[in-house]
Amino acid sequence: MYVAFDQLPPEARVWIYQANRQLTGPEIVSVLPTMARFAEEWTSHGRTLHASAEFLHQHFLVIGLDQEIAGASGCSIDASVRFVAELEKLLTVELLDKSQLAFLHNGAVLLLKRSELKEAVASGTVGPNTFYFDNTLATRAELDTKWPRPAGDTWLARYFGQAEKNRQPA
Structure with missing residues (x-):
């Protein structure tokens, strides 16, 4: 189930993926429906996840998940990585590379x-x-207070x- 990012609770789990270049406004707008669809359809063991995804600073894809509703499983995390790989292809950008x-x-x-x-x-x-x-932060509260x-x-x-x-x- 899609949830607006700013509606995720402070303890929501976040994953941060950094682009290897700045994305343009039109590029980000072009993938907003794909991001919303992913958050809407993302599940864990058949349970709907309350999730969101957004780009920050035109460089960072942030996926958020309210784990109080339902937590991510190994399979659902794999699904999120496949989603990120899909965005890489759509945007011709690297998001999974951690070398920068x-x-x-x-x-x-x-x-x-x-x-x-x-x-x-x-x-x-x-x-x-x-x-x-620091893209290793784990919660929305940390994102809000310690990033950057x-x-x-x-x-x-x-x-x-x-x-x-x-x-x-x-």
């Missing part, structure tokens, strides 16, 4: 390969106060300690 990190930089989403992170920290492009999109959040408050904090040590004279 996303930051909010000068009001825009900046995508970096993991291999580029140390250089971005060393150059000052990314710092502890740069907002980072300063990189220094996430698992990336270790990179800033290393960068400061590297800048100190020997």
Whole structure:
């Protein structure tokens, strides 16, 4: 059963999929019916799920599920991954690739390969106060309060300690 995303409770489970490029408004609008249909038809062991899906910041597909009504099973999670793969084809975009990190930089989403992170920290492009999109968050409450959040408050904090040590004279 489709539920408007903003009507999902704070404890609703979320899955975040990051696009490898910014999507245009027309691209997002073109898949809204597909997203609504998925949420409407998504089931777990024959039980209707109360779910929603939306794009945020023109880069992130977020699927939400009210698990108080019915939780996702292995088969239903597999169905959601097939849905994401379908969107990848429709939009000619990668959503399942986890090799890039996303930051909010000068009001825009900046995508970096993991291999580029140390250089971005060393150059000052990314710092502890740069907002980072941690796509491993599990609930809508976390999405609302901790996404994005300063990189220094996430698992990336270790990179800033290393960068400061590297800048100190020997």
